[in-house]
Amino acid sequence: MLKINQLHKSYAIGDSSLHVLKGIDLSVDKGEMVAIMGSSGSGKSTLLNIIGMLDEADSGDYILDELPIKDLTEKKAAVYRNRFLGFIFQSFNLINYKTAVENVALPLYYQGMKRKERHELAMFHLGKVGLADWAKHLPKELSGGQKQRVAIARALAANPKLLLADEPTGALDTKTSHEIMEFIQSLNDEGKTILMVTHEEDIANMCKRIVRLRDGVIMEDKRVEQIRAEQYV
Amino acid sequence: MFDLDLWREIFQSINMNRTRSLLSGFTVAFAILLFTVLFAIANGLQNTFSEAFVDEAANSIFIKSGRTTKAHKGLQAGRRIQFKNEDFDYVKEEFGDKVEFITARIYKNVNATYKNEQSTYPLRAVHPDHQFLEKTLIQSGRYINQNDLDNNTKSVVIGRLVEEDLFIKKEALGKYINLNGIPYKVVGVFHDDGGDNEERIIYMPVTTAQRIYGNNDYINQINLTYNPEMDYDQALSFSTLLTKKLKNRFSIAKNDQRAVRVRNMAQGTKAISQMSFGLTIIILVIGFGTLIAGIVGISNIMIFIVKERTKEIGIRKALGASPKSIVSIILIESILITAIAGYIGLLIGVGVLELVGPSLEDYFIKDPGVSNSLVIGATATLIIAGAIAGYLPAKKASKIKPIIALRND
Numbered sequence A: 001m002l003k004i005n006q007l008h009k010s011y012a013i014g015d016s017s018l019h020v021l022k023g024i025d026l027s028v029d030k031g032e033m034v035a036i037m038g039s040s041g042s043g044k045s046t047l048l049n050i051i052g053m054l055d056e057a058d059s060g061d062y063i064l065d066e067l068p069i070k071d072l073t074e075k076k077a078a079v080y081r082n083r084f085l086g087f088i089f090q091s092f093n094l095i096n097y098k099t100a101v102e103n104v105a106l107p108l109y110y111q112g113m114k115r116k117e118r119h120e121l122a123m124f125h126l127g128k129v130g131l132a133d134w135a136k137h138l139p140k141e142l143s144g145g146q147k148q149r150v151a152i153a154r155a156l157a158a159n160p161k162l163l164l165a166d167e168p169t170g171a172l173d174t175k176t177s178h179e180i181m182e183f184i185q186s187l188n189d190e191g192k193t194i195l196m197v198t199h200e201e202d203i204a205n206m207c208k209r210i211v212r213l214r215d216g217v218i219m220e221d222k223r224v225e226q227i228r229a230e231q232y233v
Numbered sequence B: 001m002f003d004l005d006l007w008r009e010i011f012q013s014i015n016m017n018r019t020r021s022l023l024s025g026f027t028v029a030f031a032i033l034l035f036t037v038l039f040a041i042a043n044g045l046q047n048t049f050s051e052a053f054v055d056e057a058a059n060s061i062f063i064k065s066g067r068t069t070k071a072h073k074g075l076q077a078g079r080r081i082q083f084k085n086e087d088f089d090y091v092k093e094e095f096g097d098k099v100e101f102i103t104a105r106i107y108k109n110v111n112a113t114y115k116n117e118q119s120t121y122p123l124r125a126v127h128p129d130h131q132f133l134e135k136t137l138i139q140s141g142r143y144i145n146q147n148d149l150d151n152n153t154k155s156v157v158i159g160r161l162v163e164e165d166l167f168i169k170k171e172a173l174g175k176y177i178n179l180n181g182i183p184y185k186v187v188g189v190f191h192d193d194g195g196d197n198e199e200r201i202i203y204m205p206v207t208t209a210q211r212i213y214g215n216n217d218y219i220n221q222i223n224l225t226y227n228p229e230m231d232y233d234q235a236l237s238f239s240t241l242l243t244k245k246l247k248n249r250f251s252i253a254k255n256d257q258r259a260v261r262v263r264n265m266a267q268g269t270k271a272i273s274q275m276s277f278g279l280t281i282i283i284l285v286i287g288f289g290t291l292i293a294g295i296v297g298i299s300n301i302m303i304f305i306v307k308e309r310t311k312e313i314g315i316r317k318a319l320g321a322s323p324k325s326i327v328s329i330i331l332i333e334s335i336l337i338t339a340i341a342g343y344i345g346l347l348i349g350v351g352v353l354e355l356v357g358p359s360l361e362d363y364f365i366k367d368p369g370v371s372n373s374l375v376i377g378a379t380a381t382l383i384i385a386g387a388i389a390g391y392l393p394a395k396k397a398s399k400i401k402p403i404i405a406l407r408n409d
Helices: A044-051 A074-084 A100-110 A115-128 A144-157 A174-189 B004-016 B018-052 B085-098 B146-151 B160-167 B206-212 B232-249 B265-308 B310-318 B323-356 B358-363 B372-399 B402-407
Strands: A002-013 A016-028 A033-037 A059-064 A085-088 A162-166 A193-197 A209-214 A217-223 B060-065 B099-114 B117-126 B137-141 B155-159 B176-179 B182-191 B202-205 B221-226 B260-264
Touching: A002 A044, A016 A044, A016 A217, A033 A044, A033 A174, A044 A059, A044 A162, A044 A193, A074 A085, A074 A100, A074 B310, A074 B323, A085 A144, A100 A115, A100 A144, A100 B004, A115 A144, A115 B004, A144 A174, A162 A174, A174 A193, B004 B018, B004 B323, B018 B265, B018 B323, B018 B372, B060 B232, B060 B265, B085 B099, B085 B221, B085 B232, B099 B160, B099 B206, B117 B160, B117 B206, B146 B206, B155 B160, B155 B176, B160 B182, B202 B206, B221 B232, B232 B260, B232 B265, B260 B265, B265 B310, B265 B323, B265 B372, B310 B323, B310 B372, B310 B402, B323 B372
Parallel strands: A033 A193, A033 A209, A085 A162, A162 A193, B117 B202, B155 B182
Antiparallel strands: A002 A016, A002 A059, A209 A217, B060 B221, B060 B260, B099 B117, B099 B176, B099 B221, B137 B182, B155 B202, B176 B182
């Protein structure tokens, strides 16, 4: 599904440069649910951004579903992101003047889908996250948990190969975090491949595999016994 | 290609960010409004100026006589100078093709009656050339002609308002009008752009007036236009020479300012055209200054909008928006707001002019208005400016890396 070989990334800081990723090798199979952990500055977000094609590696290979991702133009990256990836952010990143259903339909708009079709599909996904009744509400009228569920519906709308979540529960209280995790787990149960950055141990333990980064290298990569979130809900 | 969804996106963005859209629109509308009003006022001032001189040909020279103020060649001061037909002929012969049109004038006031209506009007006895000097426009019939002069016909040409006063909605042409007890045939009716007073005048042949009023060959004034091919300096030296020759002819001292007075319109015309030119420059500077202020305003707002929407752009890009779609959504929004606001500003400007325009005549602003082409040009300039102002920030926005846009929150 996802194969990364000797990935390097540095950022220029003034005259010197900061070597953030120092040769990452990572391979993720279809249907996995991986937590990427590490203290701040360990390079976990940079790794997620490169996987999400929001950033480009300096060197190394990145193959997504047998498609080598390299020499991306802005346009090509936009198409790949749209077709292959779904993003879930810590701060939800909904467009504040669009209703829930319009937010969910946005990736479909960029696919060139017709208005009626994408509305139907967006409604279907909103229903899946249990917010069909909130379709016409603006983000500011939704609670944090609801916003994140809209964001998840949006990430799912384009039926991506890979779901990328950057601290998806970072802005939520414990109870809501567990609800969101329960939902993400159910998505994984259905077969979605999920990659998640988190620094919370209990959230990481709800995944099936934990990859720990420190100073730009993988120091631990282990499979864990998944803790189901529904027991806390 | 018309992309309905793109327009939906744009209208939603405008509609959902009303304050932002209104503010940027206001800048543009205000710039166009000011531009329209300023240009209109300038045009109004120019109208006033040019109207003040529209009545007479710009190349006119008026020659009047008075009394001498200085003794000269054994003749006493206080001597009255009286032009006669021979002086008219002298000027006409002496200066040949330097003179374009020439006419004598005799002034009288007459009591005119037709049936039961009567009133007093100024009378001018003139040569046929007078029509061109005074820009008299014949409405019906004809002007005084050479035949009238040769035969001392009792023909008159009356102003539009004389006809209105005395004939009351009836055709005056061909009727007989009574001037101080003598009947004259109305051979023509004229109108004149110089105002009401100019349309309450009665013209008759100069010879007829000389025969009837005093049986002499006196004339009060000689009016002429110089050859329009002469430039300003030539015109001035022509009138200087004319003055010199006339003073010689009547044995008047060179420095006697009263006995023969030659007034050359070229001087006034030049002053006016210089003034108009100066006014135009000032208005252009102000007008384009306003436009530039508007353009700067739009640019600022567009930069602000892009800044404000950085995060939204980042989200859109993460969801798969191409750089092109980012540029077009911001650019079209910018152009749309500019165009609509510009049009509103124009409408308000024209409305204000319609409302207060007529009351401005007291302030020497007549018929203030702007040509459509000017306003369309100004709006087009603003729209293009809005496009440029929007394009650079939009281009920048499309280059925003989604991670940077999504980072700070």
